[in-house]
Amino acid sequence: MSLSVLQVASSFASWGGTELHILNLSDQLRQRGYDVTIACRPGKWVEERAKQMGLKTASATVERQLDWRDYGRLRQIIRDHKIDIVHVHWSLDMVVPGFAALKEGVPVRILSRHMPYPFKSRFGTMLYSKVLFTRMVTVSNSVRNTLIKCGVAPDRVETIHHGTNVEAFAKTTVDAKTVRKELGIPDNHVAVGIVGRIAPEKGHTVLLEAAKILGDKYPLRYVIIGSGPDEQKIKDLAAEMGVADKFIFAGFRDDVNNAISAMDVVTVPSTWNEPCSAVVQQGMALSKPVVGTIAGGTPEMIVDGETGLLAPPSDAPALAEAIGRLAGDAFLRKSMGQAGYARVVEKFSLSVMTDKIEELYQREFDKARGSGAYQKALAS
Structure with missing residues (x-):
C-alpha cells in the first residue's frame, strides 16, 4: 500500500546533517513508491535542494517551538496531501506540527531525535511520548538510553542509525x-x-x-x-x-x-x-x-x-x-x-536505514488501521 508521508523541516533555515538526512530519506522513500512531501521554509536551503532533487515541497515556517503562525497552514497541508504519516525531526518542530498532525487525525506520527539531550521537563516528556507522537526514533542507542532515563517508556522508542549513501x-x-x-x-x-x-x-x-x-x-x-x-x-x-x-x-x-x-x-x-x-x-x-x-x-x-x-x-x-x-x-x-x-x-548504509524506517512506517500504520480510533476517523 502506497502511503503519503509529510517530512517536517519547517524550522530549518540553513543546511546541516539533519537537513541532508531528511532529503536523502525523502528521496529513498519516493523511489520506493511513497508519496512524499517536505514541509519547509520558503526560499531556504532545504526547499531549494528538494526542488533540485524533484521532491515535492509545501511552505511552512516554525521559528520557535510555540510559533503558531503556520499551524493552520500545516493542517491544510496535511488535508491537501491526505497525509498518512507525519515525521518530525527537530525540537522546534515538535509542538506545532505535532498538534497539527494530532488535530487532523494523522494515524502515524513519528518523532526522530537526532540530538543527545533529554527532554527539558516531565510535562514535555509526557506530551511528546504519550500525546503528540505515536512512536519515537533515535539515531543511536546512546540517545535512546537518554530518553528512557528522562521518562520515555522503552517500548515507545527504537533506534535507527543514520545511514550513508x-x-x-x-x-x-x-x-x-x-x-x-x-x-x-x-x-x-x-x-x-x-x-x-x-x-x-x-x-x-x-x-x-x-x-x-x-x-x-x-x-x-x-x-x-x-x-x-x-x-x-x-x-x-x-x-x-x-x-x-x-x-x-x-x-x-x-x-x-x-x-x-x-x-x-x-x-x-x-x-x-x-x-x-x-x-x-x-x-x-x-x-x-x-x-x-x-x-x-x-x-x-x-x-x-x-x-x-x-x-x-x-x-x-x-x-x-x-x-x-x-x-x-x-x-x-x-x-x-x-x-x-x-x-x-x-x-549503516542509506538503504539499510530506509529499510528500517519503511518497516516502522508500515508496522505503525497497520497497527493504527486496526484501531477503533482510526476507523472512527475514517468515518468522520
Missing part, C-alpha cells in the same frame, strides 16, 4: 594523489584527517595535544577539513604548542569525499556525546580506519581493534597512542579500512 559517497571525482598534492601532504607522510565544524566539542584541541605528544616519532601531517568559530583559536594554539608545521588547514570543502580519500587515518576526537557521527560512516565508506571516542553513538559504529580504534574523550595520550599505532602499521590501516567498509555497507 555508501556507493555515491565512494565515487570520488579527484584522485587521492592529486588531493594530497593540492593540500601539500608529502608523499612519505601519513595523513591524519579531522573533518567537520571547528568548534570546542569536536576535539581539535585534543588532537593538537596528541600531535605534540607524538612529536616526530612518525612522519605525520594532520589535515583539518572544515571551518568554524574556533578556527583562528586552533591555529594560534598550534603555533603556541610548536606543532603548527604539522597541521594543514584545508578549509571548508564541498567535496569532502575527495578530501577523506586522501587521508590515511580519519579521526573523530569529539568531546561530547556525538549522536551518530556522519564522519565515522564516511571514513568507513572510503575504507579508512577511524579513530573515535568512547562517547555517544560512536562506539556503536566503530568496532575497537577491528574497524578502527577508540579512546576516552579528552584523553590526548590515548588518542596519540591510537594514531601512533595506525601510523606505524600500513597493513593494519588497510585491514581496518576494509573491515570498516564491510561494516558500513552491512549496517
Whole structure:
C-alpha cells in the first residue's frame, strides 16, 4: 500500500546533517513508491535542494517551538496531501506540527531525535511520548538510553542509525594523489584527517595535544577539513604548542569525499556525546580506519581493534597512542579500512536505514488501521 508521508523541516533555515538526512530519506522513500512531501521554509536551503532533487515541497515556517503562525497552514497541508504519516525531526518542530498532525487525525506520527539531550521537563516528556507522537526514533542507542532515563517508556522508542549513501559517497571525482598534492601532504607522510565544524566539542584541541605528544616519532601531517568559530583559536594554539608545521588547514570543502580519500587515518576526537557521527560512516565508506571516542553513538559504529580504534574523550595520550599505532602499521590501516567498509555497507548504509524506517512506517500504520480510533476517523 502506497502511503503519503509529510517530512517536517519547517524550522530549518540553513543546511546541516539533519537537513541532508531528511532529503536523502525523502528521496529513498519516493523511489520506493511513497508519496512524499517536505514541509519547509520558503526560499531556504532545504526547499531549494528538494526542488533540485524533484521532491515535492509545501511552505511552512516554525521559528520557535510555540510559533503558531503556520499551524493552520500545516493542517491544510496535511488535508491537501491526505497525509498518512507525519515525521518530525527537530525540537522546534515538535509542538506545532505535532498538534497539527494530532488535530487532523494523522494515524502515524513519528518523532526522530537526532540530538543527545533529554527532554527539558516531565510535562514535555509526557506530551511528546504519550500525546503528540505515536512512536519515537533515535539515531543511536546512546540517545535512546537518554530518553528512557528522562521518562520515555522503552517500548515507545527504537533506534535507527543514520545511514550513508555508501556507493555515491565512494565515487570520488579527484584522485587521492592529486588531493594530497593540492593540500601539500608529502608523499612519505601519513595523513591524519579531522573533518567537520571547528568548534570546542569536536576535539581539535585534543588532537593538537596528541600531535605534540607524538612529536616526530612518525612522519605525520594532520589535515583539518572544515571551518568554524574556533578556527583562528586552533591555529594560534598550534603555533603556541610548536606543532603548527604539522597541521594543514584545508578549509571548508564541498567535496569532502575527495578530501577523506586522501587521508590515511580519519579521526573523530569529539568531546561530547556525538549522536551518530556522519564522519565515522564516511571514513568507513572510503575504507579508512577511524579513530573515535568512547562517547555517544560512536562506539556503536566503530568496532575497537577491528574497524578502527577508540579512546576516552579528552584523553590526548590515548588518542596519540591510537594514531601512533595506525601510523606505524600500513597493513593494519588497510585491514581496518576494509573491515570498516564491510561494516558500513552491512549496517549503516542509506538503504539499510530506509529499510528500517519503511518497516516502522508500515508496522505503525497497520497497527493504527486496526484501531477503533482510526476507523472512527475514517468515518468522520
